[in-house]
Amino acid sequence: MQKGQIIKALSGFYYVESENQIFQCRARGKFRKNAQKPLVGDYCEFSIENENEGYIFQLLERKNELVRPPICNVDQALLVFSAKEPDMNTLLLDRFLVLIEHMNIEPIICISKIDLVDIDEIKHMMKPYEIAGYQIYYLSSKRKQGVEDIQNIFQNKITVITGQSGVGKSSLLNALDIHLHIDTNEISKSLGRGKHTTRHVELIKMYGGYVADTPGFSSLELHMDPEELAQAYHDFYELSFSCKFRGCLHDSEPYCAVKEAVHNGKISKERYEHYLMFLKEMKEQKEKRYG
Ligand code: GDP
Numbered sequence: 001m002q003k004g005q006i007i008k009a010l011s012g013f014y015y016v017e018s019e020n021q022i023f024q025c026r027a028r029g030k031f032r033k034n035a036q037k038p039l040v041g042d043y044c045e046f047s048i049e050n051e052n053e054g055y056i057f058q059l060l061e062r063k064n065e066l067v068r069p070p071i072c073n074v075d076q077a078l079l080v081f082s083a084k085e086p087d088m089n090t091l092l093l094d095r096f097l098v099l100i101e102h103m104n105i106e107p108i109i110c111i112s113k114i115d116l117v118d119i120d121e122i123k124h125m126m127k128p129y130e131i132a133g134y135q136i137y138y139l140s141s142k143r144k145q146g147v148e149d150i151q152n153i154f155q156n157k158i159t160v161i162t163g164q165s166g167v168g169k170s171s172l173l174n175a176l177d178i179h180l181h182i183d184t185n186e187i188s189k190s191l192g193r194g195k196h197t198t199r200h201v202e203l204i205k206m207y208g209g210y211v212a213d214t215p216g217f218s219s220l221e222l223h224m225d226p227e228e229l230a231q232a233y234h235d236f237y238e239l240s241f242s243c244k245f246r247g248c249l250h251d252s253e254p255y256c257a258v259k260e261a262v263h264n265g266k267i268s269k270e271r272y273e274h275y276l277m278f279l280k281e282m283k284e285q286k287e288k289r290y291g
């Protein structure tokens with residue numbers, strides 16, 4: 001018995017990496033009937049049949065699962081936002097952050113196209129996120145500025161790249177080199193158009209880790225309970241232990257540590273307002289569900 005991780009699925013075969021070797025595996029018949037289908041990213045137990053072939057007979061528990069691309073056990077999301085073209089949008093940023101944190105994925109914010117703006121202005125805008133503890137990178141793929149710093153984030157992790165179309169995801173991947181040569185706009189074109197009939201997903205080896213070959217989070221709809229939303233803001237959640245009421249949603253409750261932090265400037269008003277907008281949305285969803 002051998003342990004490994006599925007890094008590619010194609011035509012009924014699963015390619016499992018184990019101790020720096022790739023094994024072409026099939027899922028065992030019995031296993032496929034009673035359990036989930038293996039996904040790229042799955043940790044598995046498999047048997048080696050020939051030199052580099054085998055059978056997967058057990059999947060280990062997943063820590064998360066994306067629908068598109070179909071991949072699991074994602075460690076982090078490189079969340080790309082352009083400083084300009086399109087303009088930085090903090091409401092959209094907060095929405096992405098909620099989605100990502102709710103899935104137990106570490107967000108890494110990447111501000112692209114800094115050659116188009118005054119860097120101090122954009123850093124000022126991002127200050128609340130820095131205070132909240134997010135990792136933030138500033139870069140220009142065009143001028144190859146800040147690209148090298150990003151190389152260090154991939155080690156031993158599975159990373160999904162995400163962000164609106166046109167923010168510079170493909171350009172960043174190309175600037176990171178590793179002979180990808182993705183056509184500009186190509187990955188955004190393939191996003192969510194149902195073109196991927198073969199459901200072919202692959203993890204690309206990159207600076208000691210793996211990156212999914214298609215961007216994630218094509219849908220930005222939030223589906224969660226209000227309580228889960230409050231947890232998805234990690235800094236609010238940490239403060240919530242100081243709120244008077246357990247399960248405080250930091251809305252109309254008195255003696256709320258989050259509201260206090262907003263009041264004395266430790267949490268930005270804007271970020272809190274976005275939170276209240278999402279909270280309203282989640283409460284309305286819940287009412288619809290339960291009538
Ligand atoms: P994607 O849709 O997120 O993959 O974005 P692309 O990588 O296709 O880039 C969209 C547009 O932004 C293209 O016209 C790129 O040339 C441009 N772009 C990407 N990175 C930069 C950058 O660092 N600076 C500038 N000025 N333009 C960039």
Ligand code: ZN
Nearest residue numbers: 243248250256
């Ligand atoms: Zn509270």
